[in-house]
Amino acid sequence: MFEQDESKNIDSILIQIWIDLGHGALKGRHPYHTPVLATQGENGPDARTVVLREADFTRRRLISHTDIRSPKVRDLRRHQSVAWLFYDRGGNTQLRILGSARVLHNDERARERWEASAARSRECYRAALAPSTPASSPTPPQPLECGFENFAVIDCQVESVDWLYLQHSGHLRARFTWQDDQWQSSWLAP
């Protein structure tokens, strides 16, 4: 959580953002656990809730998992640019993160993450019907044997972080951009 007495130290805000993102990845009840990921679809933007699986400050990475058959994989293969939206209503904070994402599938890193994931998380990859396929009834057919073949990792390199802190005495907003191999920071008008 952002502490108000840090409001004038812009660099400490970025550290706190990544600490909070790390908590979001680890804790299922954290508001940052389920951000919105926006991609560029064929006819315009698209957006859906995803689960944040990892946030790595030093590598500037945000990681999520998906089904290789889902439409967002097709989007990501055409356009790598993505936007993440994290919103902590209780903490009065919004993060808008832009980055570039690639899809890892059927390789060593995907295998590592598959092995480390919980059995319950793996279940959805066993669905016989690809996500978003039209279906004649809401009841799914028999699941597949394994699921790893459908498991994919969305690996996003972060390029900018836009932080907004809402408060009655006047909102605070700052932007952090990765330029020339370092983070550049600036206050923004909210």
Add this chain to the structure above:
Amino acid sequence: MFEQDESKNIDSILIQIWIDLGHGALKGRHPYHTPVLATQGENGPDARTVVLREADFTRRRLISHTDIRSPKVRDLRRHQSVAWLFYDRGGNTQLRILGSARVLHNDERARERWEASAARSRECYRAALAPSTPASSPTPPQPLECGFENFAVIDCQVESVDWLYLQHSGHLRARFTWQDDQWQSSWLAP
């Protein structure tokens, strides 16, 4: 809220969605009050939390307000396609809505909405600095006199609604698309 005994009646789901959106527009504490709006920016998608001001089933409209100086207005003037993401964690429901948005500014409809909006909502349009402008400090300069000149309405016509209901016994998902002057519905694989 979605009632489980309606799960087999796909058309009643669409009605309930619009009822819930209507509540979201009216009630500040409703989870649908602050959806994410994704637009297509110059270099990829962008996303931010907005306030839902109106949801009109018969006109298939979702309405939000914004500052005419904000970057999303520039985005919307280039690309009308938008994606909305509504997420009700307690109600286990996600709505993904695609549509086409236009910006109303300085016209009769904008004036009507301005007159009807609360004094506190109008405050932010009086900011002397345009939203997203880099600033040397987090403290804002003196506000403008009025604000109506910066007030704009995002008027979105809905083209499709993707409804996802999360439950342990198997998620439910349905899509509603406006085609041939009516809503077409289909179950989807979650």
